[in-house]
Amino acid sequence: MKKAAMIVLAVLLVAAGVYAVYRTQEKDVVATVNGEKITKEEFYEALVENSGDLVLDQLVSLMIVTQEAKKQGINVTDADVEARIEQIIQEEYYGSKEFFEQALLQSGWTEETLKKNLLIDMMLTEMVRKKTEVTEEEVEQYFAENRADFDIPHQVNVRHILVDTEEVAREVLKKLEQGGDFTALAKEYSRDPGTAEKGGELGFVGKDELVAEFAEAAFAAPVGLIKEPVESVYGYHIIEVLAIQEHREVEFAEVKDDVREALINEKVQEKLYEEFTTLRQNAKVETML
Template structure:
């Protein structure tokens, strides 16, 4: 992502220079006692170094903006939320600086990301029941501990030892592959919906306190979980949170493996015509991929009738 945005921040300059008249192109942008650099020379250098990447970003954003809308208010809300998470403006500015962004270029990042999100989730469906269930989970916080191991057989063995009276903390320190387990004994503290791996979270939120879970598989390995206690969480009303929950659920359901194919299809539909010969091959990698075969409609079954 960072690479794409770095290119995007340069794209505006490249595009502006491309439209210059001869007089503007010869305008000096830097002068030293060793010589001058004109707008045209700068454009040619930028085109050589980041031209294709910058053009890809610009065209993608233009295509997405033609179909979807991201308002300044959405970006403002995201920025303010991140400032709160980082503890204020100063800490947020430090984060941006460490990542190589200014607030303006970071806003560009968020806008492009949100445009791509809207394209990705356009056809994803979420039911009212799913939204309500997620909201109910958000009203509860869980204090849990776990033991993480590499395979299901080991997880079953851990579960059996715990049920036979083994000390959870000591067993976690002995067997857990989690780096922090030696210090924490597998304790995670309180967490709420959306904080953990979905499979882990689903298991933890369905457990009663002091019950050992069946082994739960996540991308990290196999977990044996015990919930120590639960408590109510302070959240906004359902109506205030409904849209955000729906968006997050759709994003979780979306098939991200289809993102590249979706972008390729949109590029083809855009009928891209590059006027600059030096950039003529910019989209070859996108457009040369074979199109996904369209699904054939299922044939309707017909009953044989005697005439």
């Protein structure tokens, strides 16, 4: 449902820019056909004719959510949105801003578009969260049904140096074998922007958080052994495992707060689209397009 709510609000984020350009650069040419010009004015007239209702509907939706957030005293700041983006980069893109920006480019989104979508999503989430309660019995039942999700997973504390070619990887490996400092070499050679300045350290990670080739090598290595270069889609990794954490089952008392938070988050996500739909139905909207 979360994705549905965001999709409903997505395209409007470029609409304001579209109309601003329309006003200020009406005679600019967007294409020529056998020497005959198609102007931006003609282009945007066609855009309004074909998509105007959709764009207007989405602009209305944006205003509805923003107005309700103000009414409820909900304030999502730019810093909040930036923090959420950083969380996405760390969790989904191995801490790499470069990989994150590549994914944005491939999706056709800009970072500004993403920020505005996240702003809407975060406001809706806070609205629903304020109304969401769970009982002690619900929390205990949720733990019983999802116990494996709260176990301490098998993880490794690992660091790596990522380079583009096997030749460079072996050059770095040789320096390490001759007593070179891993942290210093990571800062000098690694092209992983998320870890290079931290000496290549990823911290404790599970298999599902790593690209397959990296995970296979890291989880097979003993502590302290620097692996032969491992190739992945990102390049060549020189890997060192610093510590190993074995899988461990936990008791409810150990993770009670985490379970409660997980249950609340699940309920919130289930109700996001319903919240948006209710706001839309209760709003007084007049259109003149």
